[in-house]
Amino acid sequence: MNRYARIFGQYLLVVAAAVVLNFALPRLAPGGPIEYLAPPADGTVSEVEREEILARYDLEGSTGDQFVSYMENLVNGDLGTSIRESRPVVEVIGDRVLWSLLLVGTAVIVSSVLGVMLGFAAGWRRGSRRDASILSGVLAVDALPAFFVGLMLLLVFSVKLGWFPVYGAVSAEEMDGFARVLDIGRRLVLPATTLTLVGLGSVFVVARSAMISETGEDYVFMARAKGLDEKGVRRHARRNALLPVSTVSLLGFSTLVGTATIVETVFSYPGLGSLGFAAVRSRDYPLLQGVFILFALVAIAVNLANDLLYPLLDPRVRQAGSSENDS
Amino acid sequence: MRKILSALLAALLLSVFLSPAVANAQEDEEVVVRIGLHAAEKNLNPFISPTALPITHDFTMLVYDTLFWSQATLNPEPWLATGAEPSDDMRTWTVSLQEGIEWHDGMPFTAEDVAFTFQYMSDLGGPGRYGHHVTDHPTYVSSEVIDDLTIAITFEDPLSTFTMLPGGDLPIVPKHIWEGVEDPTQDATSLAIGTGPFRMTEYVPNTSYVLEANEDYFKGAPTVDRLVMPVVGDAQAAFAGLQTGELDFVTRNLPAPLHDPVNANPDLEIVDGSRMQSLYLMFNTRKPALNDPVVRKAMSLTLDVQQIVDIVEGGLGRPGNDTWTHPDSEFAHPTGGHELDPEAAIANLDAAGYTVGADGVRVSPDGVPLAFDLLVNAAAPPQIRAGELVAEQLEPLGVDITVEPLDAPAIGAARRPSPDGPPTVDMFIAVFESHAHADPDHLFFFFNSPGHGGVGVVFSGYANPDFDALLAEGLTKPVAEKAELIYQAQEIFAEEAPAVTLSYPNGRWAYRPAAYDGWIDDPGHGVFTKRSFLEEYANVSEPEPEEEPEPVEEVDEVVEEEPEDVEEPEDTVVEETATDAGDDDDDEGSDDDDGGGFPVLPVALGAVVLGGGVVFAMNRNRDKTDTVED
Numbered sequence: 038m039n040r041y042a043r044i045f046g047q048y049l050l051v052v053a054a055a056v057v058l059n060f061a062l063p064r065l066a067p068g069g070p071i072e073y074l075a076p077p078a079d080g081t082v083s084e085v086e087r088e089e090i091l092a093r094y095d096l097e098g099s100t101g102d103q104f105v106s107y108m109e110n111l112v113n114g115d116l117g118t119s120i121r122e123s124r125p126v127v128e129v130i131g132d133r134v135l136w137s138l139l140l141v142g143t144a145v146i147v148s149s150v151l152g153v154m155l156g157f158a159a160g161w162r163r164g165s166r167r168d169a170s171i172l173s174g175v176l177a178v179d180a181l182p183a184f185f186v187g188l189m190l191l192l193v194f195s196v197k198l199g200w201f202p203v204y205g206a207v208s209a210e211e212m213d214g215f216a217r218v219l220d221i222g223r224r225l226v227l228p229a230t231t232l233t234l235v236g237l238g239s240v241f242v243v244a245r246s247a248m249i250s251e252t253g254e255d256y257v258f259m260a261r262a263k264g265l266d267e268k269g270v271r272r273h274a275r276r277n278a279l280l281p282v283s284t285v286s287l288l289g290f291s292t293l294v295g296t297a298t299i300v301e302t303v304f305s306y307p308g309l310g311s312l313g314f315a316a317v318r319s320r321d322y323p324l325l326q327g328v329f330i331l332f333a334l335v336a337i338a339v340n341l342a343n344d345l346l347y348p349l350l351d352p353r354v355r356q357a358g359s360s361e362n363d364s
Numbered sequence: 365m366r367k368i369l370s371a372l373l374a375a376l377l378l379s380v381f382l383s384p385a386v387a388n389a390q391e392d393e394e395v396v397v398r399i400g401l402h403a404a405e406k407n408l409n410p411f412i413s414p415t416a417l418p419i420t421h422d423f424t425m426l427v428y429d430t431l432f433w434s435q436a437t438l439n440p441e442p443w444l445a446t447g448a449e450p451s452d453d454m455r456t457w458t459v460s461l462q463e464g465i466e467w468h469d470g471m472p473f474t475a476e477d478v479a480f481t482f483q484y485m486s487d488l489g490g491p492g493r494y495g496h497h498v499t500d501h502p503t504y505v506s507s508e509v510i511d512d513l514t515i516a517i518t519f520e521d522p523l524s525t526f527t528m529l530p531g532g533d534l535p536i537v538p539k540h541i542w543e544g545v546e547d548p549t550q551d552a553t554s555l556a557i558g559t560g561p562f563r564m565t566e567y568v569p570n571t572s573y574v575l576e577a578n579e580d581y582f583k584g585a586p587t588v589d590r591l592v593m594p595v596v597g598d599a600q601a602a603f604a605g606l607q608t609g610e611l612d613f614v615t616r617n618l619p620a621p622l623h624d625p626v627n628a629n630p631d632l633e634i635v636d637g638s639r640m641q642s643l644y645l646m647f648n649t650r651k652p653a654l655n656d657p658v659v660r661k662a663m664s665l666t667l668d669v670q671q672i673v674d675i676v677e678g679g680l681g682r683p684g685n686d687t688w689t690h691p692d693s694e695f696a697h698p699t700g701g702h703e704l705d706p707e708a709a710i711a712n713l714d715a716a717g718y719t720v721g722a723d724g725v726r727v728s729p730d731g732v733p734l735a736f737d738l739l740v741n742a743a744a745p746p747q748i749r750a751g752e753l754v755a756e757q758l759e760p761l762g763v764d765i766t767v768e769p770l771d772a773p774a775i776g777a778a779r780r781p782s783p784d785g786p787p788t789v790d791m792f793i794a795v796f797e798s799h800a801h802a803d804p805d806h807l808f809f810f811f812n813s814p815g816h817g818g819v820g821v822v823f824s825g826y827a828n829p830d831f832d833a834l835l836a837e838g839l840t841k842p843v844a845e846k847a848e849l850i851y852q853a854q855e856i857f858a859e860e861a862p863a864v865t866l867s868y869p870n871g872r873w874a875y876r877p878a879a880y881d882g883w884i885d886d887p888g889h890g891v892f893t894k895r896s897f898l899e900e901y902a903n904v905s906e907p908e909p910e911e912e913p914e915p916v917e918e919v920d921e922v923v924e925e926e927p928e929d930v931e932e933p934e935d936t937v938v939e940e941t942a943t944d945a946g947d948d949d950d951d952e953g954s955d956d957d958d959g960g961g962f963p964v965l966p967v968a969l970g971a972v973v974l975g976g977g978v979v980f981a982m983n984r985n986r987d988k989t990d991t992v993e994d
Contacts, residue, residue, distance in 0.1 A: 066773070067774040067777045068771075069777070072773040072776035122552060122569065123412050123551070123552035124550075124552050191600065195604055196604045203604045203605040204602070204610070205571065205594050208594075209572030209574060209593065209594045210574075303598055303600070311597070312570075318771055
């Protein structure tokens with residue numbers, strides 16, 4: 038009980054900090070939404086006109102006033118009106134959140150499964166040639182920047198081989214049910230592959246080292262000693278090694294949302310990352326705030342989920358927690 | 365486990381090879397052109413069009429019409445109008461309208477709609493890209509509907525070029541749709557209804573548009589049945605889409621590095637056109653030293669603009685004229701040209717007391733060093749390249765330039781006067797768009813002091829009473845006199861150099877002729893124009909001899925590539941986008957790409973990865989023998 042209260046208290050503090058930063062950071066960049074609403078070449082706007090224009094987006098008045106109205110709106114769940122889209126931020130984000138979820142979700146799942154498989158395969162026989170080759174292969178891929186991987190996949194599989202479309206999440210042409218699902222699937226392959234390759238490294242490294250440490254455990258030694266075959270021993274080790282991996286792959290969700298910005302840009306994928314990028318470039322404060330707060334909340338929620346899940350997955354943590362300490 | 369995986373894989377592969385077949389199943393006789401837009405344009409609502417985004421106007425005009433077409437010529441063709449006559453004082457224009465035109469929803473188009481468009485825009489205070497046609501010179505006063513097809517529109521001052529502007533530029537909107545809309549600037553999703561050759565049937569915000577032919581168009585049904593227009597913000601992806609056949613045309617200018625590869629591809633063609641753009645270097649004439657015409661002119665005399673055309677535009681463009689206005693504009697100075705004389709520049713600076721300091725940088729008689737920051741749009745590679753060349757070329761003169769790439773809002777903030785003083789920018793490079801060059805009064809708008817509506821203040825701060833007087837007088841004069849006054853002002857401009865035009869880049873687009881080859885150059889607009897889709901214009905020009913008129917089919921997804929053809933659009937230069945008027949637009953990703961070329965790197969890295977994979981695969985098989993897999 039005590040433990041949960043403390044965890045939630047900590048997270049509330051983090052959320053509060055995120056909310057304040059979310060307001061402050063966009064405003065620290067040079068230029069502002071007025072640059073978009075009334076570009077310099079349109080002439081200078083008088084103070085009165087300026088306030089009028091900004092009032093439409095609830096951005097008038099001093100920074101203090103804006104903060105107060107930002108907080109009020111946030112509490113009411115109102116994220117304001119996007120400046121560059123002329124639509125409610127909630128609606129703009131709503132258009133894209135599913136695509137982001139599809140892209141990032143696919144990448145997280147595939148990279149976790151693949152990372153675990155490769156990591157366990159490598160870690161099981163540490164130091165073997167198999168380990169060395171998987172390790173160097175994965176790390177080499179991991180070191181490649183996302184935009185480069187994306188472009189290469191695009192050039193090879195779209196331009197040269199013509200297997201996959203080059204842009205977007207769904208065709209602009211009308212299609213009936215099944216064809217549409219296939220179209221979405223085809224368009225997902227390259228961006229999701231890119232993101233998977235980018236996210237693979239961290240899962241792999243953790244899975245590998247978790248497996249390595251398990252192979253040194255007494256119970257493995259014991260299992261072997263009593264004559265269990267390799268397959269059986271491996272099954273025991275695998276279950277225990279999965280614990281740290283669950284943390285990394287959940288966290289991958291929040292880091293890949295950020296990396297997705299680049300991938301979405303390369304493949305013109307209508308996700309939240311490219312939306313956030315566009316918002317930065319037009320200093321669309323309401324949209325920026327909306328996208329960033331969502332990212333921040335996802336990251337926080339993922340961490341919270343980890344904190345709460347861990348004891349459920351690992352009885353040792355559960356016991357340690359009840360007898361005082363944790364984390 | 366393995367079974368599930370292989371089943372998944374099989375399903376995936378199946379879907380990959382199945383879906384093109386499905387897509388092609390609905391093939392019929394329709395002519396469909398797939399156009400990759402480089403930016404989203406909301407729902408083409410004319411009241412919120414971003415300022416002067418390069419394709420905004422031409423895209424909007426596929427759905428809407430203007431009274432005349434186009435703004436780029438002194439005698440535009442009557443479009444919704446059949447003609448227009450000025451009153452003796454040229455303040456009132458009486459416009460007669462085409463009979464029998466209908467809006468896309470079937471309602472008749474009448475003079476009421478024209479009156480409403482002007483009045484509504486004026487009541488709203490002129491929002492968006494088109495607003496200045498009623499709020500700036502010529503300032504709209506009132507309109508009077510004489511009968512269903514005749515309207516008299518009155519302006520505050522005499523106006524000799526009504527048919528160009530606003531006649532050739534302001535889209536006419538339907539009264540019955542807009543009069544009930546409370547705040548038109550907040551409508552960004554409804555489907556646009558106009559009179560134009562295409563009706564908007566689908567719009568997915570930021571993602572795609574579908575336009576269907578308006579079969580009842582008063583100039584005849586368009587030559588294309590449907591335009592499918594996805595927004596492909598990334599230049600690499602857009603040109604890759606063109607190569608794979610997913611796209612038939614890209615609105616983005618074909619970057620110079622891609623000319624040869626596209627030429628080598630037998631499935632693609634290139635078409636040239638005039639965009640009436642310029643790339644310019646602007647001085648903040650309120651800064652010490654930069655407020656001295658001798659210094660500015662010395663820089664102008666030193667700049668080798670031909671070299672900038674050769675390097676930045678790959679030779680595809682014309683060198684800038686000292687008289688600013690685009691040579692294709694109706695009000696271009698008859699001689700123009702650029703004066704290149706670095707020795708004279710040095711002599712002039714020496715004579716004016718600018719001495720060279722120990723570090724090679726000149727210092728003004730007041731002790732101000734000629735060291736400046738040059739802001740360029742970080743998202744526009746041509747601007748960065750031009751900036752570097754400017755810095756290099758000015759070094760021998762003793763002027764020290766630091767090129768600073770920033771994002772558009774940051775440049776905008778530096779260009780805007782702060783409450784307590786002039787803008788902080790020293791100089792910047794940007795693009796002046798065709799709409800601006802076409803406007804007979806652009807020098808007045810952008811360089812007059814203090815500037816109509818304050819524009820001049822933000823633009824350059826340039827102030828010269830003689831220059832101002834010539835342009836102010838020209839505003840209200842008949843065309844011939846007006847032109848004469850503008851030429852005189854341009855000569856002052858050339859002498860005092862508040863800005864230096866670096867180049868007039870060509871317009872150049874790539875397309876897939878098998879899908880559609882009716883593209884024509886509409887002067888000042890390029891080929892992405894409604895005229896490219898109207899029989900009257902499209903088929904007349906451009907008889908491509910090598911193209912048999914084979915029946916147009918849906919383009920296959922898979923395209924064979926010639927061995928040496930298009931490698932990749934990596935060094936893609938993207939055109940400007942940061943328009944003079946509104947570096948804002950780039951948000952849409954019209955700007956772009958990193959333009960980084962990596963010739964050896966990818967091969968090396970690819971080899972490493974491949975090698976790793978092979979070793980891995982080999983080991984895997986070896987290990988199989990001693991490890992039992994489940």
